[in-house]
Amino acid sequence: MSFVRNINRRHAISIGVLGGLLPFAALADNSVTLQDSIVTATQTAHSELSVPASASVITRAELDKMPVYDLADAIKRLPGVHINTSSAYGRKEIKIRGMDSDYTLLLVNGRRINSRDALTSNYANDFDLSSIPMAAVERIEVIRGPMSSLYGADALGGVVNIILRQPTNATEAGVAYSYEHPTEGDNGDVHQTSGYLSGALVENKLLGNLIVQSTDQSAWQTDQLSLTGTDAVEQRQGDNVLGSLSWLLDEQQSIDLDVSHREDDRKARWNNFGALVTNVQNMDRTTFGVTHNGNWDSFNSRVRYYYEDVELSDDSEIMTKLRGRVGKVEQNNHTVDGQVSTTLGSHLLTAGSELRRTTLTHNQNLGSETEVDQQAVYLQDEFSLGALDVTLGGRWDDHEVYGGKFSPRLYGIYNLTDNWVLKGGAGKAFKAPDITQSDDTYSVLACRGMCQIVGNPDLKPETSVSYELGTLYQNERLQAGIMFFNNDIEDMIVSDSWRAGYRPKVMTYTNVSEARIQGYELQGRYAFTDTLAVHANYTYSDAEDRDTGEQLNYSPQHVANAGIDWQALPALGFNLDYQYTGSQMLVVPAKSASFESGAYDTVSVSTKYQATKELALKAGLNNLTNTKRDDVAQSIDHILMGRTVFVGFSYDL
Numbered sequence: 158m159s160f161v162r163n164i165n166r167r168h169a170i171s172i173g174v175l176g177g178l179l180p181f182a183a184l185a186d187n188s189v190t191l192q193d194s195i196v197t198a199t200q201t202a203h204s205e206l207s208v209p210a211s212a213s214v215i216t217r218a219e220l221d222k223m224p225v226y227d228l229a230d231a232i233k234r235l236p237g238v239h240i241n242t243s244s245a246y247g248r249k250e251i252k253i254r255g256m257d258s259d260y261t262l263l264l265v266n267g268r269r270i271n272s273r274d275a276l277t278s279n280y281a282n283d284f285d286l287s288s289i290p291m292a293a294v295e296r297i298e299v300i301r302g303p304m305s306s307l308y309g310a311d312a313l314g315g316v317v318n319i320i321l322r323q324p325t326n327a328t329e330a331g332v333a334y335s336y337e338h339p340t341e342g343d344n345g346d347v348h349q350t351s352g353y354l355s356g357a358l359v360e361n362k363l364l365g366n367l368i369v370q371s372t373d374q375s376a377w378q379t380d381q382l383s384l385t386g387t388d389a390v391e392q393r394q395g396d397n398v399l400g401s402l403s404w405l406l407d408e409q410q411s412i413d414l415d416v417s418h419r420e421d422d423r424k425a426r427w428n429n430f431g432a433l434v435t436n437v438q439n440m441d442r443t444t445f446g447v448t449h450n451g452n453w454d455s456f457n458s459r460v461r462y463y464y465e466d467v468e469l470s471d472d473s474e475i476m477t478k479l480r481g482r483v484g485k486v487e488q489n490n491h492t493v494d495g496q497v498s499t500t501l502g503s504h505l506l507t508a509g510s511e512l513r514r515t516t517l518t519h520n521q522n523l524g525s526e527t528e529v530d531q532q533a534v535y536l537q538d539e540f541s542l543g544a545l546d547v548t549l550g551g552r553w554d555d556h557e558v559y560g561g562k563f564s565p566r567l568y569g570i571y572n573l574t575d576n577w578v579l580k581g582g583a584g585k586a587f588k589a590p591d592i593t594q595s596d597d598t599y600s601v602l603a604c605r606g607m608c609q610i611v612g613n614p615d616l617k618p619e620t621s622v623s624y625e626l627g628t629l630y631q632n633e634r635l636q637a638g639i640m641f642f643n644n645d646i647e648d649m650i651v652s653d654s655w656r657a658g659y660r661p662k663v664m665t666y667t668n669v670s671e672a673r674i675q676g677y678e679l680q681g682r683y684a685f686t687d688t689l690a691v692h693a694n695y696t697y698s699d700a701e702d703r704d705t706g707e708q709l710n711y712s713p714q715h716v717a718n719a720g721i722d723w724q725a726l727p728a729l730g731f732n733l734d735y736q737y738t739g740s741q742m743l744v745v746p747a748k749s750a751s752f753e754s755g756a757y758d759t760v761s762v763s764t765k766y767q768a769t770k771e772l773a774l775k776a777g778l779n780n781l782t783n784t785k786r787d788d789v790a791q792s793i794d795h796i797l798m799g800r801t802v803f804v805g806f807s808y809d810l
Contacts, residue, residue, distance in 0.1 A: 200307060206576075206578060209548040222732055226374075231291065233736070236678045236695075244283075245427045245793060246436065247389060249282075253299075254644065256674060272469070273285075305552060305554075309531070325366070331807060333352075335775075339798065342378055345374070347373070352370075372394070372396075376424070383791065392423065394422045398418050409451060418442070420439070430746075430747065436474070442467050444464065457499070458495070463492045472484075489517075495509060509535050511531075534553050559618050568581070578628065583623065585621070594616060596614070603664070625641065636683075651666065671704060678696045687724075688725070691721050697714060717735075732777075738758070745789070757785075760780070761778065762777050763775060771810060773807045
């Protein structure tokens with residue numbers, strides 16, 4: 158028996174226009190059918206209308222429209238999402254609803270990916286974002302808001318789940334190539350090549366696929382930089398290979414096996430208080446997973462093991478000069494989990510458990526290998542009370558160092574009509590300090606190499622309580638919604654930092670801050686015809702440090718996106734996208750203080766032409782207006798890439 162809700166949905170109504178469209182909701186009463194289901198929020202399938210969370214989906218077709226090199230590129234136009242520049246040479250991080258990137262949990266097929274302990278956050282998040290080849294992605298699900306009741310620590314801000322393409326019984330193959338060129342500055346060209354092969358090794362019994370991808374980006378220089386000879390975007394070379402096998406034991410059981418490997422090499426020249434230094438880092442990431450899936454008469458089951466090995470070589474000039482040798486770091490993540498879903502009367506129950514072990518070695522820190530174990534159990538109940546659908550869940554995590562934490566969650570959806578719902582809920586989440594923050598034998602170079610931050614074993618986990626309430630309407634042409642949210646964080650972990658008159662050589666982390674992030678999201682889409690649609694979203698988030706009353710750094714209050722999708726001919730489509738990022742506070746290290754950086758916006762256009770059944774061509778311009786960021790951002794070398802032109806093709810058999 159199957160417990161996945163039968164939800165179909167036409168792709169033409171994915172996400173889109175502002176809450177101002179809500180008054181028109183009563184004009185139509187067509188039932189909603191949607192093809193794209195969301196599983197991340199509950200581990201059971203829902204439509205975007207019925208999912209008990211604020212959620213969005215990016216499909217394979219949407220990824221094919223634009224040059225997308227990593228996860229940040231793929232989701233940057235979704236409501237509540239801000240892609241922040243996290244380094245002076247173009248590295249990025251995902252912020253959801255004003256929360257730091259550390260609070261965004263990244264998953265691949267529901268399994269976490271994490272190299273955070275091998276690197277500080279400014280590095281690890283960016284390496285994680287590029288760890289999965291975009292050619293391997295079937296869709297991406299983004300949940301905005303805490304999800305610790307299912308996924309445990311690190312999910313305070315939200316969850317990004319990458320769903321990979323599955324092996325097919327029919328033989329499929331394809332190649333793709335794209336090229337992007339900046340129209341100003343020096344160098345910066347990007348070449349991306351990928352190949353895909355899928356089919357049956359044994360018909361209806363053993364299916365497999367293989368995906369390879371290579372990305373080569375040269376460093377980009379511009380006269381906006383504060384020091385001549387430095388890079389606004391670092392040089393990157395990345396090669397991915399990913400393969401999977403699915404053994405269909407019978408109609409009820411399958412065993413899935415997947416293996417991946419990525420080599421990720423980075424090099425940049427940057428300004429260290431007036432001195433040009435070189436940053437070189439190479440990361441090799443290898444993963445292995447095996448899963449048993451069962452679809453039994455009275456329940457569904459899943460048991461899996463997942464292994465991730467991350468090896469980092471840090472040959473940065475500051476590292477080698479100050480510590481005398483190349484940094485060598487290795488992080489191993491082992492995860493075993495199991496889950497069962499069944500119905501009991503009118504209740505859909507999901508129960509599961511998880512065991513995780515993280516092992517870290519560092520040749521310049523951690524006198525010996527460090528190992529941390531975590532285990533968890535969770536239970537979720539989905540049921541209906543008339544027109545009200547209720548999701549009630551809770552998870553107990555037992556951390557080897559920080560003990561037990563309970564994360565409850567309650568969510569309700571009231572069905573006003575088949576097309577219109579009220580939804581809202583509350584939840585509690587937590588985040589345990591990582592090894593870099595808690596181990597007093599681990600120190601991170603900071604202050605551009607002139608100080609170090611040492612772990613504090615007395616830290617407490619961060620906790621948050623969140624609430625959201627809103628409404629969403631969908632029919633075959635219109636989608637519109639508004640969601641209000643509030644998130645209070647206690648015992649926020651902050652690192653000490655230099656400020657006027659205070660410049661110690663050694664600092665640490667403390668639980669001293671409380672933060673409140675509150676605001677609202679508007680989103681909508683309207684299809685004028687089957688070939689012409691508009692979409693837009695707007696997010697207001699007030700991210701405040703409750704200790705100082707000041708706005709959190711790198712958190713713009715206003716973010717908006719809008720676009721037009723026009724299928725001019727059956728084989729020819731056009732897309733226009735506009736993105737607005739409001740003013741935000743940026744830290745200027747040279748002045749040991751934060752300053753406001755002004756708003757900026759960008760426009761992108763693209764076209765896709767299906768030349769033949771097999772051959773598709775695409776082209777376009779990013780940052781059409783050649784927008785530049787203001788003097789505050791440029792003073793710390795946070796440079797916005799200027800206008801670029803891109804072309805590409807894909808050929809599918």
